[in-house]
Amino acid sequence: MVLAEQLVPYTGVEPDEAWAREVRELAEERDAVVLAHNYQLPEIQDIAHHTGDSLALSRIAAESAASTIVFCGVHFMAETAKILSPGKKVLIPDARAGCSLADSITAEQLRAWKAEHPGAVVVSYVNTTAEVKAETDICCTSSNAVDVVRSIPAEREVLFCPDQFLGAHVRRETGRDNVHVWAGECHVHAGINGPELADRAASNPDADLFIHPECGCATSALYLAGEGTLPPERVKILSTGGMLDAARETGAASVLVATEVGMLHQLRRAAPEIDFRAVNDRASCRYMKMITPAALLRGLREEADEVHVPADIAERARGSVERMISIGKPGGGE
């Protein structure tokens, strides 16, 4: 795995009006819809046709009439869009935009783990590669992980991967001791640690605390909120859409946001009168920020980088995503 800090993003293009015009013109020429995850750079969010969480964007991709999807996010997200839209061309402006959480388990490791627990049901967070999804029985998001595990008969063993914080949250909420949790995590977790979160909440006693659970970076906050380390009346665990609604409705003058810092852009647009602050402004995903204005322009000009998922893997992976959708509440942003 190439570490994020070793990657050099495409640069040299200013996100000015000429850039915006060329992006829009090329998108039209290519019959492309441009989708941006909430943790993208502000200029990428602003030029996109749609912004949202990964699963909501994948569903928009599947429903869109456009024949090409330009997915401004990280690689597993573009793969999920391809899995749900196999007939469309899916591009990611920089295929090196990975995810440390998705990289924390490979399909081979999962197969070996399954062999140690024959008959167990595999539940994987959506932050996984297509190959891992193909080895999975049911996918989950952090919004529905508890419901997904509850839908599995109590006597069946469950293998939960790859996020250990989300897995610990699921074990605690379901009270099941037959849920085995893979020890994976996202590197952005380091930026949102428990003591820091509790300190910030204590020194801003009037602020609400918004925790967005969709991306792996917020699952440690989810865990801390559940175990009572944070004041429960001020903690709001919200999807993207719920967070934007709550921003418009809250009476609080300030809000601490425990997630990747890209989300602040959408929140400030929704409620400019509120003082939104990151719990930790180092909580920035370098992989997400690989999608620069230069990368997007290159992607549209060269129709690169195209995302391919072998048909057999896509079919099996689609099954695990569709089983999740049938259980309900799959989205983080709806």
Ligand code: SF4
């Ligand atoms: S913030 Fe973490 S979980 Fe989210 S894309 Fe980046 S590395 Fe992956």
